[in-house]
Amino acid sequence: MAVRTEPFVLNMGPVHPSTHGVFRMRVTLDGEVVVDIEPVFGYLHRGIEKLAEQRTYTGVIPLTDRLDYISSMSNNLAYCLAAEKLAGIKVPERAEYIRVIMSELQRVAALLIAVGAFLNDCGAYFTPFLYMFRERERIVDLFEMASGQRLTYNYMRVGGVSQDLPEEFMPALRKFMDMMPRFMDEYDQLLMQNEILLARAKGVGILSKEQAINCSISGPVLRASGVKWDIRQADPYSIYDRFDFDIPTQTTGDCYDRYRQRVEETRQSLRIIRQAMEQLPSGPVRAEVPHLVRPPVGEAYAHIEAPKGELGFYLVSDNSIAPYRCHIRPPSLINLTALRDMVRGWKIADLIIIFGSIDITVGEIDR
Amino acid sequence: MATAGLNIYHLARLQAVSPDWPGGFWWHWLFFTVVIIGFVLTMVMGVIYIERRGMGRMQSRLGPNRTGPFGLLQPVADAVKVLLKENIVPAAADKLVHWLAPVIAFAPALMLFAVIPFENGALLADLNIGILYVIAISSVSTVGIFMAGWGSSNKYSLLGAMRNVAAIVSYEIPMVLAIVGVVLIAGSLSLNDIVVAQNVPFILLQPLGFLLFFAAGCAEINRSPFDLMEADSELVAGFHTEYSGMKFAMFYLVEYAEAVAISAIIATLFLGGWKGPILPPWLWFVVKIILVFFAMVWTRTTLPRIRIDQLMAFAWKFLFPMSLLNMFITALQVLAGWPTELVWVMIIVNIAVMAILVLVWSRFFFRLGGGRVEI
């Protein structure tokens, strides 16, 4: 005899321990099984795109810091690339290298957070998260040396970076680079082969290759589904064509693959940093750029491979000192497109880890 | 058999000698009731401290160390604060059920200690069905938890409570079956007799039984990785989402009192209870409880949580058949009358049996991990 059940709606968020900020889902459940979800956004809509229209080109940079606040450097980079493309500014060599080092360090930090948060969502009571926070603190120290800030760095400028690296930066970076591979091995041993984690994450929330492309998914989520698409190699920006690195991909596109993908990308980032450290030239770190940049009428789109995916800035100029329109392509928001299809039919506990494996930041979703 | 000396003692016990106290049973009961309440409360404070400090250490940080010397007064401060907080009853809650739930959940945790010996013969009631009593009483707290989930009129609470009921119903069976091995060897259901019978701690004679009981016990009291009913990252706070103040304090107490109780039962059944050299027996008992509890803290900080269907599958497809097998093997050994002088051989054989069984079963018959439900 079949039991007759009745679905009910569970409101998850906007304040919930594992929605990574103020994200909200209206989940329709049949017992423990997710029948349908409706994501609700906007709890952190701060009008960044509107504010950007009232600020000078340089004044937008602090706003970009607060988009995806765990990868501020990458946001700075993407914005500066767009503004430079619009104004036709050439960036000095040393600045390019510093930018690469910074954005790759930022990727390491952000991916560590992503992995830690994912494991936390799996129920490993804060331990992996705090371990990864320990290493993030070291990276934050490096950023602090360069920019004086711990979270919102505001380090890059249109035409370079705000200031040269202090002299103690490179020894500290070298020390960090020596330590980091050991920590990466430690993380591998921590939970990578854990039976419970495998049972929880393997085969759960599969995102097929076709759907990933159709949903405009980008970043580690896309590559975990088996699409070898990394903007650093597909459309090299800055000086990424000078470095030798691999693009790891996975096959199935389940939660475990996304977790693995992030860990492996961290290793590749370390490889890039090491090369950039060796090649770092001396020279100026800022091009001669007027205080108020006044790009010609036109539009430009620059995109980078941010830790969460393709982060792009679409700037439209009307030859004034402020952008006429500044659109941000948020990887977090667009990666969530497939969420509904991924979670239907899974349990509520799976919903949490599938959501965690997409790795979003609400600041970027709502802007 | 390791139980050779036991039979004479057991015969003597059959005459049901009353405690040799002036005034008979009543003083005995009063004394032990006070002792148990004091013991449980102190132990709860102690284990909360151990958990928070231990967890802090495992997470590469310090843990509470500012409140009192070494942070020892942290649980006291927590207690003072929680007890004096406002008590909120949600408007839509079922008032009576909401009010009764923590009491019903808390009582069994205390009652469990009635049959647990602190020293030889030092226990409130030496029931000759002690183990049965433990099993029966420990599942009563489920009623309280379900009442909490139902009475709060909160969907998260209800989900947590449902999970808890499902888990308890499944895990009672492997838990009981895991004990049967111990009972067969000891030849008694009384916890005191079981401790007396342990010339060698039963963890060595019954390694598989210990593992099964530890896993089932963790699930029974919802310690990680089976802490589904208050799964922080999924269900906010599970069944006690809507509880605050004193009533939340009760649930907090229940959580740890149950952990202490299960640790005490494991210490009694498998680790030789109060037995040990040099130190006074009650101290040995406390040390063993803390050891077991520490193992629970360790698993909590290390392992991810499993899913509800995996939890059920783990009970029915792994623990249940394993505990049946364990029971049969032990019964055969007891029936064959394994010679007492060869106890070390028995230990080695049993450990080998455990290793083979666990490996074979987890490789060929049951793996964790379920699948998608088609909707």
Added chain:
Amino acid sequence: MEIEPAKKYIYSDIELDREEGQVIEDLKAQSQQPIPDPDQWLDEELEQNILLTSVDALINWGRRSSLWTAICFPACCAFEMIAANGPRFDLARFGMEILRASPRQADLMITAGTLTWKMAPNVRRIYNQMAEPKWVIAMGACAISGGIFASAEYAVVPGYNRIIPVDVYVPGCPPRPEALIYGIQMLQKKIARRKNIDVRKILER
């Protein structure tokens, strides 16, 4: 806060959206002025709260030594908040590592991040769900005044004190964990000073 009677449950998405929008608009209309800080109005309420005078110190010690934080971290400052909880700064030393996901069991709300009007009813609700005694630390420029986003008036609430009373303000964008810990210590001092009962009032009676 008087408790509203339980509403009819709504099942349609569209109706629910409309209802929530209405709540936001109402709150926006209500909260055009900042709520004064609790220091200014809390004393009157506390006069009715009778406890033994001699245990005042003990109670305050207990309360300030175990401030459990409610999980309500909307934006950027959350990461400095977590960093303060993390291995280096370690709020656990003060017994604060327990982050209660359920506001009913929390004592302290650290408002880490920008508050938008859409979020405001939820923050108000979380604050109301917290059991007395409760405290609020406004962390960061956005929480104090709207900060860098204050000029996006259509979406951003200029400071949490429009919605909930705030005890301690910690400036910075975001404040460093050290600053947050200093703010928490300020709050602890504030709790230590707090009188749960005025002795003279009792004697007069």
Added chain:
Amino acid sequence: MTVALSGKEVASKIEEKFSGSVVESTPENLVVKSDQLLDVARFLKETGGLDFDYLNFVTAVDYYDHFEVAYLLSSLEHNHSLMVKARCYDRENPALPSVTGLWQGADFQEREIYDLFGINFEGHPSMKRIFLWDGFEGHPLRKDYI
């Protein structure tokens, strides 16, 4: 390196199939008539050699007299990209066909444009406000908002 296809070349291909659908074409982008946007988009996605299977982003720009909606399309296979635009001149009730049927990734972005610009995408499964609440007056990213 992603090759940005010339709008003029693609425009000539489109003109062969749907004559009169291209309003304007420059080397950077091409502007399509809004009522034929869906056909052109399907053509771009499904024609061999173009295969624009990836929609980078959708956004809108307010030029006071008209809205310009920009679609950046990429092909992961050929590694080339193209910016397609459509304009709506109706300021009161601007409307465009929705491309969610072709690229699901446009789902939230079209809702965002509806929320912040007020452009209605016909055929979108749930066209409602995404960031702001129901009952909010106006569309903030329009240039005439405050």
